[in-house]
Amino acid sequence: MAETVPPLTQVEQLSALLQKVALTAESANQKVNWESILKLLGTDEHSPGDVLNGVGEDTLKELLEFLDIWISGRNTMIPTKWEADYTDLVYCSTVEEVQAKVKECLSNGSILRIAGAQHSTPEAVFAPEGEKAIRVKLEGDLRAIEWLGKDPVNDTITLRVGAGCNLGIDPSDPNSNASNSLTRQLDARGYALPILGGMSHQTIGGYMSTSTAGGSIDFGCADSILAIELVDGQGQVRKLDKVANPDEFNAAVVSMGLFGVFTHITITAGKKYLVKGKEETVLRPNSIITSGTAFLDAVHQNHYVHNVWFAAEFVNSVLQWTGNQVAEDPGNPVVPYVHPLESRNMNYAAATTFLATAWLTYDNAPQLAALIFNIIQPVGSVQNFCDHWYRALPNDDLALIDVVIRVQFTEIWIDLEDAQKVFDTLTTLFKNDLFAAGNFGVEIYPGKKSPFWMSMSYGRDVIRIDPYWWEYNVIGDLDEYFEKFWKVLLPFESARLHWGKHWPAVGKTYGSRKAIGPGFVEESYPKFGEWKALRAQFDPKNVFVTKYWNDLLGFEAE
Incomplete structure (x- = not known):
């Protein structure tokens, strides 16, 4: 008669499952000393080590079942693919098409918002459900790059980039790839941007307009930007130059889509590194x-x-x-x-x-x-x-x-x-x-x-x-x-x-600061009043303003 093998204790089962996690890590070239880690669990059910102090039997049982499901791949909670919200998007490939959409919004009272890589929170990007709005995504010429010229003395290059061009590759966008990304095209020509964020899915327009940045005090995105072109809230094309229009330029670059639709950005890039x-x-x-x-x-x-x-x-x-x-x-x-x-x-x-x-x-x-x-x-x-x-x-x-x-x-x-x-x-x-x-x-x-x-x-x-x-x-x-x-x-x-x-929600207060909303923003940004006044000139009918931005920044009086 064969000897009966006693069932594994919960501690032994947990040890085995954690070993699987550790081996998974090792398979990805992670150096994990799992043997010494698992010793913390002990070898006897009645002396499992300090690590199990306070852990009830039911908790261990549930955890064992939970880890087994996950490690075996039977859990389907996480999708294998994620796509940005492309519902009801309108695609614009030229400046003229953007102008036409802005004028359409002016005539019918719709809000116009731009969808880049949708890395920002949904409320920062789009109008809420129920608001009359158009969602625009830039394509064609508005994702293309025009190479303007090189400076052999400083070893730099100047280029005009469509605002819809992704910095890197946006895996949620089927039209985004290495060959049309800004970073790969720059590198192929021997040039580079001085800074990028922790990921490069964003479009250059979205990256700029939210003041996204990398981890450096030596380099910032402002080092690269020379001029911006946008379609304002009246459907007019404006070009703002860093030197010729410094106030309008410095106000409009970080404007969360509230000055207009960025169509092109002129930048400079240095030697790759x-x-x-x-x-x-x-x-x-x-x-x-x-x-x-x-x-x-x-x-x-x-x-x-x-x-x-x-x-x-x-x-x-x-x-x-x-x-x-x-x-x-x-x-x-x-x-x-x-x-x-x-x-x-x-x-x-x-x-x-x-x-x-x-x-x-x-x-x-x-x-x-x-x-x-x-x-x-x-x-x-x-x-x-x-x-x-x-x-x-x-x-x-x-x-x-x-x-x-x-x-x-x-x-x-x-x-x-x-x-x-x-x-x-x-x-x-x-x-x-x-x-x-x-x-x-x-x-x-x-x-x-x-x-x-x-x-x-x-x-x-x-x-x-x-x-x-x-x-x-x-x-x-x-x-x-x-x-x-x-x-x-x-x-x-x-x-x-x-x-x-x-x-936080508008109206909440923290310490002695003014409540979240226009007051909080005003005390945080010394140029906020001037920024709002300029914005009103660019978008007098609030074509680009959603309820979210109105509540936060206070445009009702404009």
Whole structure:
């Protein structure tokens, strides 16, 4: 008679499942010492180690079932493909077609809004359902590039770019590809932009109009822009030049689609380069965000800096990334940057982790949550890279951020000189509120002082704080989560919010600041009054104004 094999204990089952997660990570070239990690679970059901303290039998059972479903690929909650909202879009390929649509809106009282890559929140892009509105997407000539000429002395090139041209590749747009992207076309001719954000899906028009930026105080998008062309709210074409029309230019560049429809942007680009740098995961006390001084030193010593702080209890690690421009020559061989989530398997392993850690955190099992998280993002992992500018700077393009790791943001910009106060504030927040750390990370990086009146970095270098909210979270609420950060960071006198990301509801107050709405914006932006007056000249009938922007900025009196 065959010997009966006793069933695996819950701890043994959990060990086996976590081993699968770890091996998935290893298959994507992640160095995971899962044997030592799994020892934390213990070998005896009655002495499972500190990591299981406080974890009830029911919680373990549910987690086992949950992880098994996810690791086996039987969960279908996350789509295999995501597409932007192209419902009822009107495509315009020429300036004349844009003019005709604006005049149509003038005659029938419709609102006109532009759809770029739709990376901003829906309310920032479109009119709400029920409002009479036209959604326009730029195509054809309005995505094309005209090469105007080279400056051999400064080794730069000037080009006129259709505002609908994507910086990189937008995976949700079937018409977007490498051959028609701005970055690849520039690189093929030997040139480069000095800065890009963490991803490059955006159109150049959308990137500019929301003041999106990369992690640098040395380079900003304002360094590249020479002139803009737009169709205003009366259907007239206007060209605003950085030198000839400085006030109108600096007012209109960052205008959230409220001055008119950008049709072309004239930019300058310099010689292409590589970004040489280092990425590593360290404990926060050993990181460049351990203090304001350490952060400022890193920002001043490197062209590019960004960090993701995983602040959960028993984790408290930082994925820190620093890089510098170097010449593309034999002395700097290309070493490709490898994203932690570059493989499809790793993206789904990370998704499993986000769900499990959220669940366990709310079930008061933070040590087990931390164990699972550290398998995916182990402290001590390090890589050196020397990669092409269009890969290294927007490196989140290399992960499945359009499908699996879809993230919602609020983004708070504060005077760089207040970095230490920001870190003190966040440290206190995470200490006092276990849930503020969330199940993902908080990105912290710098931004360069901007001349654009409504840029979040107008007049000063900034530190930027981006709490991540994973779009497929099954526990918690996005606004409640962001509210934790708004409560402690918006009372900073210099705090400003990214125009394309999530904002608190109009009317809410934080500290001694004026209520969210026109008063808050007015005290945040010294040129706001002049900006509104100019905007009224460009769009006297409010063709581009939705209820969202009217409530936030107050155009009713115009």
